[in-house]
Every structure is written in C-alpha cells, then in structure tokens.
Amino acid sequence: MPAQPTAFPIGAVDAQRVEDALSRIGPKWTTWSVMTLAEEHRPMRVREVAAQLPFISEPVVSKRLATMQADGLVIRDGDHRWAPYRLSPLGESLAPVYRAISDWSRAHLSQDRMAEAERVEDALRRLDLRQTTAVIQTLDGGPKRFVHITEEVGMDDSWARHRLLRLQADGLVTRTGVRHRDPYALTEAGQALGDVYANVDHWSSAVERTTATAPHPVAAAMRNHVGAPLGADGARPAAALRRSTAAPNVLFSHASQPPPRVSPTLTAQSFPGRGR
Template identity: 50%
Template sequence: MSAQITPMSAADSQRVETVLHRIAPKWTTHVVHTIAKYGPEMRVADVAQHLTALSPSYVSKRLASMSEAGLVTRDGTFDRAAPYRLSSAARTLGPVYRTLAQWSSEHVNHTPQGRYDRVEDALQRLQLAGTTETVRLFSEHGSIRLPDLAECLGASEQFAATRLNRMQADGLVARTGDRHGAQYVLTDAGAALGPVYTALQQWDHRHTTPVAPAVPAAERTLTSPAQSARTAAALRRSAAPSTMFSHPPVPPLRVPAAVTAASHPSRGR
C-alpha cells in the first residue's frame, strides 16, 4: 500500500475501533456492495432478492442499523417502502475494502474466497473492543505479559486473557512459551496491520470532524504508583519495538490516567 503508515496513539486506536464498530457488523459489507452494484437506490425487498441467504426482515433491520451508522440514507422518514441509497461515506469505502482483502489474502486466509466474504472475515477478526489498542501496545513494546497488558488496557486480567485468546484464534498474536507468565507477541499477520489501520484512519478523517476528549488527569487513577512501576519494569524486559506504525524508539510505557481513560475498552465481546 502506498499510503504512509502514521503513528497511532491510544486515542487513535479508539477512533479506529469506532470506525470498525460502524462498518464491521455481519453482512454490512455485502449490503454496501449490493447497493453499489445494483443501485443507486434499492428497497428492502430488492436487497433481499440479491442476498438470498437473508430474510427481508433481517435485511430491513440491517439497513436500519446502517442508517444509524451513517452508511445509507433514504427519503421519506415515515415511508417504510422508501428506497435506500449509499451515503457519501459508504461510497468511499473502496480503499478500506481493498486493503482489508489484501491483508487477508496475504497474511490470514489463503483459501479461495470472494472478495467481500474475505473483507467480512477480516473485519470479524479486528472489530472486538480492545483489539486495536492491544495491537498498538504490542507494536510499541514488542512483547508483553498478560498482567502488564491488562494494566495498560485499564481492564481486568480476565478481559485481557479473553481478548488474547480470541486474537490467538484469529492469528493476530502468539504466546512465546507454555510456562506460566510467558509473554505474547504479534504474529506476522498482526504486525502487518499497519496499512489496514491507516486506511481506516484516512476514511475516518475524511468523513468525521475530530473532537479531542478532555479528560483531567485527576479524574481517574486506575493504577497505583507501585503497579505502574511493575508495568514499566516488565515492558523494559520486552523485545525491541516494531516499526509497524513508524514509531521512533519510545521509553518503556508508563500509563497516565488520561491515556488509560481514553483507551478504556468496553468489557463485552
């Protein structure tokens, strides 16, 4: 991908997760593709006719959710038969889809798949809360132990373990050994996500006015000084940081409350 990979902050990773929350729900990619190919306007029954695996009622609910996410629009708020059309944001998802498909074919799933099936599969691997921030932390620090990751995320060890287990299953991270306390690292697929995140950020910046959250440092303190010291010591023992996001070398992570609050994930899957 020719676009330059930009550095990511904790706030950036939260915005990427917000984008994924908009475009990743199952069948969204196929609905966008269907309207783009057979539109420009389509009613619920028309979309359902092309997506035969879905019932008209499911298509109706998916389109309603996509409308709330700003991906489709329709005239006549009170006319249930009014057709839907893609929003300007949805019409520019092409570069995002191409990057996701390329990442999937090169690093994740080498079996033959249709392009939009591949895009949906990639999105399902990336869309869970905390995944983007976890990838960002690994890209900066190389390898991290489970307790230190939980502290950096501002989450419980149970949440961090659940997220790491799912990311292992999805081919994004790997454990460095079987012993208790072994560190985790990004796989080649996880380390290759830079272009995907860059494409998502560029799409977001094109269609969203950034609003910087103001969170006073005194409002939240999720870690004690002793805990932060232990985390910093663990990260000092981590492997050298990767260049996935073009970061210059950074000192060991010491998580201030403002950053932790900005990157705090929801605890649901």
C-alpha cells in the same frame, strides 16, 4: 479528496477512533449490503436488496439497513415505509478501506477463494472487537507479559484473558512460550496491520466530519457484534458463498476470483472513478 495513505505505524493511530470506525462497518452483513448497493448503483428497496442476498432473510436485511442508516452509511430517498436505500457519500468512500482489508486478508489470513464481501467480513470479525486495536498497539512495541498488557491497555484480568485468547484464535497474537509468565507477541498478520489501520483512520476522519450527530457507533457494535468465536454463526452461508462464482473484481484490483452466485461482485462500476 486527499490522497489515501499507503503506510502508517500501528502505534500512531487513535485506537478509540479506529475502533469506533470499525464498529460501524464490522457488524455482520454490513459489507454485503454496501457491496450490493454499490454494484447496483441505484436506490433499492429492502426486498430488492434481500433478493440479491438470498442467504439473508428480508427482516435481517431491513434491520441491517436501518442500523447502517443510523451510522451514516446509507440514506433513504423519502421517509415512507417503502422508501429505497442508497449509499451515502460516507458509504461510497469505503472502497479504499475494503481494498486494504482484502489485501491484508489475502496476504496473511487465507488464500482460499471466496467472495470479496465474505473475505472482508471475515477479516473485520477479527479486528472490530472492543480493545483489539489497543492490544495490538501495545504489542507493536515488542513482546509483553500479561500484566504489562493489562496495565497499558487498562483492562481487568478476566477481560484481558478473554481478548487475548480470541486474538490468538484469530491469528493476530501468539504466546512466545508455554510457561504462565511467557510474553505475548504479534504474529506476522498482526504486525502487517499498518495499511489497514491507516485507511480506517483516514476514513474515520470523514466519519467525524460528516456524522457528528449520528448515534455513537459503539452502541451499534454492542447490539450486533458481541464477540462470538469466529465461525460460530453463519457457517452455512459462509460455506455456500465459498462455493459461489463471480466476475473479476476490479474494485479490489486482484486477479479474478471464483465469483459468487449472488450479486455483489463489486466491479469497478460499483464505485465509479475509484480505481487504485
């Protein structure tokens, strides 16, 4: 496997390709499902996955795994109703992507102790909305006024206002002043997205090679992630996960976190041979 990139200019990525890749891994509970299958490292039936994720109902787990199968992240050992799921090679190759996202989150979003799957999903909710990457790329060149952003990205005014408000709420974009015409600029967190985009771009090339016939990922994103404000749903599970405890997480190469009561701790054994 080629060496993973360590730095990458934000403006050098293909924004549409990155967004397509993020839309595969961004829908809620995808990271938790991947990490559960990775930790167990064996085929698992829906009820077995659900048993490891007690804050998600079994029907939700079933639907999530079915979408992940359509997106090439998991495969089934058989075609009968109860056939178990396991990670595909594409799903197994997500470790560097998760690690980059977790590093970025810890450095620029929150120092709070939480399960790694929760941290990654929190970060992905900020990144995988439609045209977010394009807006960040546009602002990477320096502050720009609203009209210039809409022109460069190709957004209508109403959609651009909605997206910029969300990016501000998520801590990726800020306004340089209080006047109507004052430009928008990237925050420190927005400016630091190079490594995240590098790893997503690297992973997306594998998506293109191995899942050319899979359903277009944007369709899955539109079905499952419609851009509700961060924290608008799942508040109870998120609070429960923050209270959970777990073993040291070698996959992400970070110091020991207060580990979740639930199963997905994602140790090095989760992705054998995939250390730093």
